[in-house]
Amino acid sequence: MIEVFHAIQIPQDEDRPLYKVTIEDLAGMQAAVGGYIEILDLGPLVASLVVHEEGKLERKPINRRATLLFWLLFPSIRHHDVIVGDVLIVGHPDKDGNTTDAPANVIKLLFETKSYKAEFQTYDDANKFNGNRMRFEDYFVAINYALGKAESWSAVQRVRVVAAGD
Structure with missing residues (x-):
């Protein structure tokens, strides 16, 4: 039901x-x-x-x-x-x-966040996510960027996109 x-x-x-x-x-x-x-x-x-x-x-x-x-x-x-x-x-x-x-x-x-950032976890530090200064106004543009970077960096274990908070 x-x-x-x-x-x-x-x-x-x-x-x-x-x-x-x-x-x-x-x-x-x-x-x-x-x-x-x-x-x-x-x-x-x-x-x-x-x-x-x-x-x-x-x-x-x-x-x-x-x-x-x-x-x-x-x-x-x-x-x-x-x-x-x-x-x-x-x-x-x-x-x-x-x-x-x-x-x-x-x-x-998806509706209230003003900007997003990609964060990456590498194989050498499985307890920490790192990012850069790149900011995106669209969540899906940020995901596309994050996935592209993750594919080009062999050290990346996991990736996430979060609110930039700034």
């Missing part, structure tokens, strides 16, 4: 901004992604990604922003899989299996 919940829509079309949406039922979820749904765990964000289950079979266009987010969180799938079509970010299911609101920390990160 799906209760009314609030989600973040990531349109496949990058000319369209992210926006908050209220979903009332399964049909609303399916309408938001364009078909049958599949839920992907976004682990570190304590959130889930709702995608069109048959989107790849239907040859939906790649959702670059959702793909970059997925690649940031799950390095093992970088360049091996993509996310297609319009997607939703929602919260993890509650104890009864109901979909929950997109987490407040994710809403804050």
